[in-house]
Amino acid sequence: GQNIDQPTEMTATEGAIVQINCTYQTSGFNGLFWYQQHAGEAPTFLSYNVLDGLEEKGRFSSFLSRSKGYSYLLLKELQMKDSASYLCAVKDSNYQLIWGAGTKLIIKP
Amino acid sequence: GAVVSQHPSWVICKSGTSVKIECRSLDFQATTMFWYRQFPKQSLMLMATSNEGSKATYEQGVEKDKFLINHASLTLSTLTVTSAHPEDSSFYICSATAGLAGSHEQFFGPGTRLTVL
Numbered sequence: 001g002q003n004i005d006q007p008t009e010m011t012a013t014e015g016a017i018v019q020i021n022c023t024y025q026t027s028g029f030n031g032l033f034w035y036q037q038h039a040g041e042a043p044t045f046l047s048y049n050v051l052d053g054l055e056e057k058g059r060f061s062s063f064l065s066r067s068k069g070y071s072y073l074l075l076k077e078l079q080m081k082d083s084a085s086y087l088c089a090v091k092d093s094n095y096q097l098i099w100g101a102g103t104k105l106i107i108k109p
Numbered sequence: 110g111a112v113v114s115q116h117p118s119w120v121i122c123k124s125g126t127s128v129k130i131e132c133r134s135l136d137f138q139a140t141t142m143f144w145y146r147q148f149p150k151q152s153l154m155l156m157a158t159s160n161e162g163s164k165a166t167y168e169q170g171v172e173k174d175k176f177l178i179n180h181a182s183l184t185l186s187t188l189t190v191t192s193a194h195p196e197d198s199s200f201y202i203c204s205a206t207a208g209l210a211g212s213h214e215q216f217f218g219p220g221t222r223l224t225v226l
Contacts, residue, residue, distance in 0.1 A: 004190050033214060040200075040204050040220075040222075041219065041220065042204075042217040042218060042219050042220045043153070043202075044217070045214045045215075045216070046215060087152065087153070096155075096158075097143075097154050097155070097215065099153050099155070100152065101151070101152040102152050
């Protein structure tokens with residue numbers, strides 16, 4: 001079966017750095033997405049990785065290792081507004097998005 | 110950027126009635142649209158995938174006769190929840206992509222919160 005695992009909840013301090021991990025087992029791989037979702041709102045796109053390595057975009061970076069079936073989202077200089085759920089999603093061989101359950105990130109002052 | 114709108118943003122209805130939710134891509138042609146449902150504190154659950162002019166593909170466990178999807182044009186898809194019941198109360202989100210495959214990200218609408226009394 002297809003499976004995406006990410007921690008249910010994480011807590012971090014304002015101004016700090018946090019890494020949210022995602023491991024996946026899917027039938028084929030055509031890219032990995034990270035989305036941010038604030039409570040009661042729809043997800044918004046953060047990043048896309050299809051090749052191994054690190055993609056940096058401002059305070060957010062995303063890393064992918066296809067051989068390990070592993071990705072992480074790195075958030076730097078955390079702000080209170082970063083409190084949200086972070087969803088990892090993988091596009092399988094049929095180009096269908098398989099979603100993780102999301103990681104709820106709580107930022108404390 | 111690509112914008113997807115949904116209407117209404119929230120709706121409250123009586124049990125047994127039908128509710129139609131519209132999803133529109135405002136500045137691009139969406140070859141594929143997706144309908145998701147999300148219960149509180151849970152992840153997105155894909156309900157169906159629709160391509161313009163063809164029948165929607167429903168995920169396992171989703172009743173196609175209860176959740177009617179019409180993708181009439183490249184910018185509009187509708188989801189009708191027929192004979193709604195309280196257990197259908199949820200956050201319904203649509204998304205759209207401009208490509209059938211590849212790296213194309215899904216652009217999400219703002220969601221519709223349905224409450225069935």
